[in-house]
Amino acid sequence: MTARHASTGLFLCLEGGEGAGKSTQARLLRDWLEAAGREVVLTREPGDTPVGAEIRRIVLSPDTGSLADRTEVLLYAADKAEHVETLVLPALARGAVVVTDRYVDSTLAYQGAGRTLPVDEVERVARWATGDLRPHLTVVLDLEPAAGLGRFAERDRIEGESLEFHQRVREAFLAMAAADPEHYLVLDARAGVEEIAAAVRARVEPLLPPVAPA
Numbered sequence: 001m002t003a004r005h006a007s008t009g010l011f012l013c014l015e016g017g018e019g020a021g022k023s024t025q026a027r028l029l030r031d032w033l034e035a036a037g038r039e040v041v042l043t044r045e046p047g048d049t050p051v052g053a054e055i056r057r058i059v060l061s062p063d064t065g066s067l068a069d070r071t072e073v074l075l076y077a078a079d080k081a082e083h084v085e086t087l088v089l090p091a092l093a094r095g096a097v098v099v100t101d102r103y104v105d106s107t108l109a110y111q112g113a114g115r116t117l118p119v120d121e122v123e124r125v126a127r128w129a130t131g132d133l134r135p136h137l138t139v140v141l142d143l144e145p146a147a148g149l150g151r152f153a154e155r156d157r158i159e160g161e162s163l164e165f166h167q168r169v170r171e172a173f174l175a176m177a178a179a180d181p182e183h184y185l186v187l188d189a190r191a192g193v194e195e196i197a198a199a200v201r202a203r204v205e206p207l208l209p210p211v212a213p214a
């Protein structure tokens with residue numbers, strides 16, 4: 001399967017460990033793009049389709065208990081397949097900017113590095129599920145896991161994993177970014193919210209497709 005970047009619209013992704021501030025940055029990016037007259041679809045994985053919401057409950061609820069690692073990969077992959085086909089691709093085809101809070105890299109980091117499954121096998125599943133659609137840019141908000149996890153009073157199935165698990169997740173995000181600097185921006189999540197937002201805007205601005213004449 002060959003990597004595919006949408007030829008219309010702009011596909012942006014925010015990634016990072018727990019409590020790194022992705023959703024805040026996703027909202028700020030959306031607000032800035034909308035103020036510039038862009039159609040923006042702000043979305044997230046898992047859970048932003050009706051089926052995805054059910055999957056999110058299963059994979060994250062502590063009531064689910066343990067799942068076989070492969071089951072977990074397939075559930076996240078099913079969420080992605082539904083998300084890409086029913087929401088992401090139609091929005092990109094309309095020329096919208098899609099900002100997703102997590103995508104394939106989360107599967108590679110959490111199920112691959114975190115659960116210590118062979119990353120190439122996990123990647124084949126996740127790429128197949130998404131038709132190998134790749135973001136034009138992924139912003140990694142990097143944070144020491146102990147700092148991010150400290151923000152939660154209650155932890156879900158994934159947040160409740162060990163510090164070592166979350167350390168492997170962090171290293172995996174950093175390694176993916178280092179291997180492909182053209183498509184990644186790594187930012188220190190401890191910086192101020194506005195400072196991070198400005199750095200994201202500076203990187204996104206030149207990627208924006210021309211606005212179609214009214």
Ligand code: TMP
Binds near residue numbers: 104108
């Ligand atoms: P969120 O709390 O940032 O919405 O993320 C949901 C949780 O699901 C988070 O702990 C990361 C995890 N996750 C995976 O393990 N694999 C995936 O493919 C995705 C998208 C998220």
